[in-house]
Amino acid sequence: MATSDIELTGSSAAYSPDNPAPLIEAPRARTPRTAGSTGRSRTNFELYGWVFMRLSGIVLAVLVVGHLLIQLVLDGGVSKVSFAFVAGRWASPFWQGWDLLMLWLAMLHGANGLRTVINDYAERDGTRFWLKMLLYAATVFTVLLGTLVIFTFDPNIR
């Protein structure tokens, strides 16, 4: 044999036509029992998710670029950002709304994206479930905490 690199492990040596090795299984194969054309839940969740990702992406592009410009470029750039600067902006309901929208959209957009990645790449049902639970918990925690901060921010704290 020219350059075959067969690794005969202890177990391999015992296989024969009467005692074949297990096949090289593909992950999560579809079977006749997979709910196919019937019996699936009829929701538009994935459709709305898909549309949400596109729309929120466009809105986020405006919000995030605007945010970055204000924070990092205009009026002397990042050096101007201080507690007072943040306090000044959050005094206005407009900037409160801006940041709140940005927080929610970014978190939901990111979380949904990560959910997709988990669905695509986590092979085992259990892994997928727990990774998503962790993701959802983190998202809910961050969104709630952020919202709380925006609305309960006290410029006179000290």
Add this chain to the structure above:
Amino acid sequence: MATPVMDKAEAEAARPADSPYITATFRIRRFNPEAAAESYWEDFRVEIDPKERVLDALHKIKWDLDGTLTFRRSCAHGICGSDAMRINGRNRLACKTLIKDIAPEKPITVEPIKGLTVQKDLIVDMEPFFQAYRDVMPFLVTHGNEPTRERLQSAEDRERFDDTTKCILCAACTSSCPVFWNDGQYFGPAAIVNAHRFIFDSRDEAGEQRLEILNDKDGVWRCRTTFNCTDACPRGIEVTKAIQEVKRALITRRF
């Protein structure tokens, strides 16, 4: 084990200078559950005209060197869809790939298509693939009395779904999809292509049902538009475009 190839120097000496033949190395992914639990690479060197097909080379190996090499094939000219395999890391039909086009100076790798259970050498279990196909209602549905003659259809309406009628169910697209590699629950490009063929057929009356099936969490929304399927299709079907058209139909139906 005896070496299955002629010594290279000897082979080249025996060949006249103007011979069209070259020596190409085929590095084939082997797996035989009756012999070992692991798959492995095996190299074969064959004398072959570079204008021949990869399938011809596989036949040469099977017929002259190693009869245990196992693969599916039938028509040998890209119509039956039996011999989709991964050649140099890309899904192709072995009978539609000429050796000269895939850099034969380097070893040519040949593997089974991915995402389906490997049963022996290049043979995979096609059942899950056909199951997804069957699950999208791939047949014409009409209601009411049939006309005595043919149903009328304008040439433009016929043209609308022409691209997706070309599918030969070879699985090259589905098994090139990174989503499918990890999750066989995804319907996959081929099933969507075959649903598309009927959704956009003006004679059909079950488009709604098919759209509903593909609106599922394992339906078209799992497509990440990587275009692997379009690149893999040996029939030149614009697979990703077809999937996008189904998505658009779902959205315009909703909003």
Add this chain to the structure above:
Amino acid sequence: MQIHTYDTVIVGAGGAGMRAAIEATKRSRTAVLTKLYPTRSHTGAAQGGMAAALANVEEDNWEWHTFDTVKGGDYLVDQDAAEILAKEAIDAVLDLEKMGLPFNRTPQGRIDQRRFGGHSRNHGEAPVRRSCYAADRTGHMILQTLYQNCVKEGVEFFNEFYVLDQLVTEDPETGLKRSAGVVAYDLATGEVHVFQAKAVVYASGGNGKFFKVTSNAHTLTGDGQASVFRRGLPLEDMEFFQFHPTGIWRMGILLTEGARGEGGILRNKDGERFMEKYAPVMKDLASRDVVSRAIYTEIREGRGCGPEGDHVYLDLTHLPPEQLDAKLPDITEFARTYLGIEPYTDPIPIQPTAHYAMGGIPTNVRGEVLADNTTVVPGLYAAGEVACVSVHGANRLGTNSLLDINVFGRRAGVAAAEYAATADHVELPADPAAFVLGEVERLRDSAGKERVAELRRELQETMDKNVMVFRTEQTLKEAVEKLAELRTRYRNVGIQDKGRRFNTDLLEAIELGNMLDLAEVMAISALARKESRGGHYREDYPNRDDVNFMRHTMAYREVGDDGSETVRLDYKPVVQTRYQPMERKY
């Protein structure tokens, strides 16, 4: 060994098998056994179209179609069958359209039609547009549409089950043969399964792989014909094999006759449109046997193209690229892929390629298999290329095979299921799988030194050299001798793969055995037919001989007391109704 019981078992899932399955499944408990996945069959390679006198684009009727079929088959056609074929063609096409087949359309939205070889208006006056088509992938569309409808009807498939034996019981008193079922080999596991069935329908396709230059798939090895023949049932007209004029040079890949229907022209090395000499009226659209012989005559007389002068050109360069893209997309792609030729600007090198077996298992017009000239085998049916009804006679017209599978596939499916509804199961013979198990074990355990590939190569070379377009007493005798030698050597064949799972090495050996059996029948039948008719051309007997040979050949396998096998030939009269034999001119 497992035993399954069904009402109807269909062997093969190509066009005829699936058309039969759609009918049989509605009427009886049906299983389809196929050695490939259903859409892998060679029906998919058919390109040009399916003939039916729809008269959608110009005046036409089924009687003209019947005449063309009879004349095309050089009057060896059973005319009652040809009439059924032409009449039912119209419904067969309309049925397919209603099943969803995407035919090309006329501006009015009807099924479009185009010209095809041998199809003429008013008994040979001029070419007529009779072929219903879907670009140059009509066969692909038929195969897909039929599979789609099998899915719709819930047809039960056994994929990669290879039928190796037909079970026949013989009544000891009357000698009446009856079908009891089939024995199949499961490729995935290597297990043998017995299928007991009230009715068995063979639709397993042709046997062209015993030629080297052929448009046939690797899997067309005549398994159905061989299993039936082995059980003492006859094969009809096996000497008639069609050579398609336009195969890709050296590879044999089919380039549809539709290319000439769209206006393509055959040219020799001088650029001459040589078909004008051989067929002044129909020219390039004469029937296939005529065109194939004309091409080889040009080549023999030194007007072939290329350095070796071994091919001619199919010229499409005068056709607008838009027309090629719309009507002939697949064959132009074949030329680009396999020859590196651009058909817009360069002519395509072609040579005749072994294409279609006119002969096969004899049946009547209901698809019932015959045990001799008249006796039916109860419960045994055949349709498609495996069968010989005979609607193709000595030469099949282009587009009549897609028609044949639909008309007679449907008829056989209906007849089988109706028979199954009234009949009882025939008791299985004792130890039904003995033959198959024996053969499989013999090959797997054989220490023989002969290699399958080498024997097959020699078989194909012999057939190409001696039993192709031109035949003589001498070449045929040479072939018979060589085949006897190959059959002897075959007994000593050895295989390398000793496993059970997906043992394709073993299957290729079995297929070779089938091909050797059938090649021998073909050569012996051809040797005995001392005339030239349709696809069978004897240079030593260049004329048709209606006095002695207006009859079908029936070949039987005889086993002597010492176990020696011989082929016995008998003959069957041709059914003539409307048309008296005339000289055949195009």
